[in-house]
Amino acid sequence: MAYDKFNIIKSSIVPLPIENVDTDQIIPARFLKATERKGFGDNLFRDWRYNTDNSPKEDFVLNQDKYTGKILVGGKNFGSGSSREHAAWAVYDYGFRCVVSSFFADIFRNNCLNVGVLPVQVSADFLEKIYAETEKDPKAEVEVNLQEQSITIVGTGEKESFDINVYKKENMLNGFDDIDYLLNMKEEITAFAENTPL
Amino acid sequence: MKTLFDKVWDSHVVRKIENGPDVLFIDRHMVHEVTSPVAFLGIKSRNIGVKHPEKTFATADHNTPTINQHLPVEDPLSAKQLKALEENSNNYGISYWGLGHEKNGIVHVVGPEYGITQPGATIVCGDSHTSTHGAFGAIAFGIGTSEVEMVLATQCIMQPKAKSMRINVNGNLSKGVTPKDVALYVISQLTTSGATGYFIEYAGNVFTDMSMEGRMTVCNLSIEMGARGGMIAPDEKTIAFVKGREFTPTGAAWDKAKAYWDTLYTDEGATFDKELTFNGADIEPMITYGTNPGMGMGIGKDIPNAENLEGGVATYKKSLQYMAFNEGDTMIGKPIDFVFLGSCTNGRIEDFRAFTEIVKGRKKASNVTAWLVPGSHQVETAIKEEGLLDILTEAGFELREPGCSACLAMNDDKVPAGKYAVSTSNRNFEGRQGPGSRTLLASPLVAAAAAVTGKVTDPRELMN
Numbered sequence: 168m169a170y171d172k173f174n175i176i177k178s179s180i181v182p183l184p185i186e187n188v189d190t191d192q193i194i195p196a197r198f199l200k201a202t203e204r205k206g207f208g209d210n211l212f213r214d215w216r217y218n219t220d221n222s223p224k225e226d227f228v229l230n231q232d233k234y235t236g237k238i239l240v241g242g243k244n245f246g247s248g249s250s251r252e253h254a255a256w257a258v259y260d261y262g263f264r265c266v267v268s269s270f271f272a273d274i275f276r277n278n279c280l281n282v283g284v285l286p287v288q289v290s291a292d293f294l295e296k297i298y299a300e301t302e303k304d305p306k307a308e309v310e311v312n313l314q315e316q317s318i319t320i321v322g323t324g325e326k327e328s329f330d331i332n333v334y335k336k337e338n339m340l341n342g343f344d345d346i347d348y349l350l351n352m353k354e355e356i357t358a359f360a361e362n363t364p365l
Numbered sequence: 366m367k368t369l370f371d372k373v374w375d376s377h378v379v380r381k382i383e384n385g386p387d388v389l390f391i392d393r394h395m396v397h398e399v400t401s402p403v404a405f406l407g408i409k410s411r412n413i414g415v416k417h418p419e420k421t422f423a424t425a426d427h428n429t430p431t432i433n434q435h436l437p438v439e440d441p442l443s444a445k446q447l448k449a450l451e452e453n454s455n456n457y458g459i460s461y462w463g464l465g466h467e468k469n470g471i472v473h474v475v476g477p478e479y480g481i482t483q484p485g486a487t488i489v490c491g492d493s494h495t496s497t498h499g500a501f502g503a504i505a506f507g508i509g510t511s512e513v514e515m516v517l518a519t520q521c522i523m524q525p526k527a528k529s530m531r532i533n534v535n536g537n538l539s540k541g542v543t544p545k546d547v548a549l550y551v552i553s554q555l556t557t558s559g560a561t562g563y564f565i566e567y568a569g570n571v572f573t574d575m576s577m578e579g580r581m582t583v584c585n586l587s588i589e590m591g592a593r594g595g596m597i598a599p600d601e602k603t604i605a606f607v608k609g610r611e612f613t614p615t616g617a618a619w620d621k622a623k624a625y626w627d628t629l630y631t632d633e634g635a636t637f638d639k640e641l642t643f644n645g646a647d648i649e650p651m652i653t654y655g656t657n658p659g660m661g662m663g664i665g666k667d668i669p670n671a672e673n674l675e676g677g678v679a680t681y682k683k684s685l686q687y688m689a690f691n692e693g694d695t696m697i698g699k700p701i702d703f704v705f706l707g708s709c710t711n712g713r714i715e716d717f718r719a720f721t722e723i724v725k726g727r728k729k730a731s732n733v734t735a736w737l738v739p740g741s742h743q744v745e746t747a748i749k750e751e752g753l754l755d756i757l758t759e760a761g762f763e764l765r766e767p768g769c770s771a772c773l774a775m776n777d778d779k780v781p782a783g784k785y786a787v788s789t790s791n792r793n794f795e796g797r798q799g800p801g802s803r804t805l806l807a808s809p810l811v812a813a814a815a816a817v818t819g820k821v822t823d824p825r826e827l828m829n
């Protein structure tokens with residue numbers, strides 16, 4: 168599924184300073200019954216966000232008006248657990264285009280890249296600095312520049328670079344997905360398939 | 366000199382993209398109802414078909430009831446999802462083992478049962494516990510729905526090659542220590558992110574001595590330390606297990622496959638990016654006390670104090686608060702409400718044998734609700750044929766029908782808020798077994814001991 172091109176995002180952030188946020192929290196299993204990719208944003212962090220009677224939990228960040236933005240900043244080992252791509256869909260559908268953490272679980276990182284959410288891995292120090300800045304001013308902005316592979320805390324000018332595979336970077340800058348690439352390799356794959364031992 | 370992982374990976378690379386991922390050919394693609402519908406919609410909207418339906422296998426497991434499977438599924442959303450898988454399978458000529466089919470069961474249980482899982486194969490499925498199939502020396506890992514679509518369309522995915530890690534466990538396991546305990550022990554040592562970015566090879570006599578079922582349990586849990594997957598070199602046990610199953614090659618194809626399988630071991634002197642060694646004798650029956658699988662310990666130990674941890678104190682405290690446990694508590698004697706025996710981690714025949722061994726001649730505790738869910742119809746049949754069902758019934762237990770059940774609680778098998786479940790599954794995340802549920806991960810022996818005593822109990826006390 169195609170997604171919007173990604174280049175530069177400058178936005179205030181939503182802080183979630185919890186470690187090991189697993190994909191069951193991002194989107195609980197009972198919301199995986201859909202047969203279409205629709206409406207997952209409403210259930211993002213469902214059980215942290217709403218009480219059992221569906222009233223919002225006041226103290227959860229997504230329910231606090233002062234925190235808004237296109238960048239979600241989570242604690243270490245973000246996105247562990249289940250491979251459900253629905254977690255990345257929920258993040259995207261809610262309106263985030265970028266998730267920042269000091270460490271990402273593999274499958275979640277991969278899923279994000281496939282759906283147009285940029286995972287930005289920063290140092291633990293830099294993560295703390297982002298939180299500190301937002302603590303001072305909830306509207307403090309962060310700028311993520313994919314072309315440059317840099318992330319900047321706008322208020323202080325502090326900047327860090329981040330890694331991304333060259334191929335994936337091109338994809339995100341252009342809004343391409345892997346399937347287009349693979350479909351163009353059709354003959355090569357067919358020839359390969361004929362020689363596999365299993 | 367190559368590692369086992371190198372050999373299998375490298376022989377499946379169709380194209381290497383400079384500064385990019387590898388294009389990897391996939392030998393077997395397992396599909397289930399939850400992570401596939403959007404992928405099928407994708408190929409439909411692109412107007413392309415399934416490239417290799419004969420390499421694609423569909424089963425319904427995640428979102429299925431475990432009682433009254435002969436009746437229509439009540440929940441309309443679940444029913445729709447199951448219907449979608451059936452229609453997609455039929456439209457594209459994929460073999461579909463739906464609810465009620467004699468071969469139906471959890472995707473990672475039926476794959477090995479019917480010989481779909483083979484040494485040296487690349488196997489993917491839109492489920493993170495696909496790592497289970499690594500027990501056969503396959504490269505098997507979970508993928509997201511976009512990748513499911515790629516595999517349907519092209520039989521390939523694009524991923525960078527993982528780093529390699531070898532985990533050696535040698536020595537003798539003591540009484541009551543099962544493959545589940547070995548895995549939970551290793552996870553507790555590595556943490557849930559300790560193997561992120563790596564593909565693991567398990568080596569050492571503890572794994573070579575294990576049954577294929579045990580190896581599946583270990584490889585299954587690789588993902589819980591963050592690894593892309595885990596694998597064990599095939600040996601005589603592996604070949605004997607695979608031989609004669611429905612999708613296992615025969616005749617000349619067998620000879621060709623066997624010749625390939627015989628090359629599947631790590632060459633002497635091959636190096637790993639990381640290597641870790643543990644002593645099997647250090648491992649006790651394990652139990653988890655927190656909200657990730659790394660928060661586990663020997664069942665007789667006390668819950669660690671936050672001050673002894675390296676960082677993450679706030680997250681740790683939040684976790685214990687969710688569980689309503691305190692630092693320093695002992696787990697032994699804590700009352701429990703539910704027991705779940707099942708899942709792709711511990712839903713095979715060996716797990717039911719272990720459970721039955723403990724409950725034999727005893728009675729289910731009255732405060733416990735027990736869900737015993739076989740991983741497949743084949744397991745269910747074996748339970749009956751081996752006479753285990755009679756013993757279980759005598760002890761006050763009922764057997765349910767196969768499926769993922771309370772492992773992820775998408776169906777009605779949900780543990781109520783605030784209740785404790787001793788579970789043989791693989792994840793103790795907040796709400797994993799139902800909103801507000803509290804999960805203690807453990808082996809089938811620990812689950813059985815809890816089921817008959819109504820509290821956390823060291824199974825060694827109930828063993829002869």
Ligand code: SF4
Pocket residue numbers: 426427471472473492493494708709710768769772773790791
């Ligand atoms: S039993 Fe649990 S972990 Fe295994 S496939 Fe089903 S939901 Fe996934």
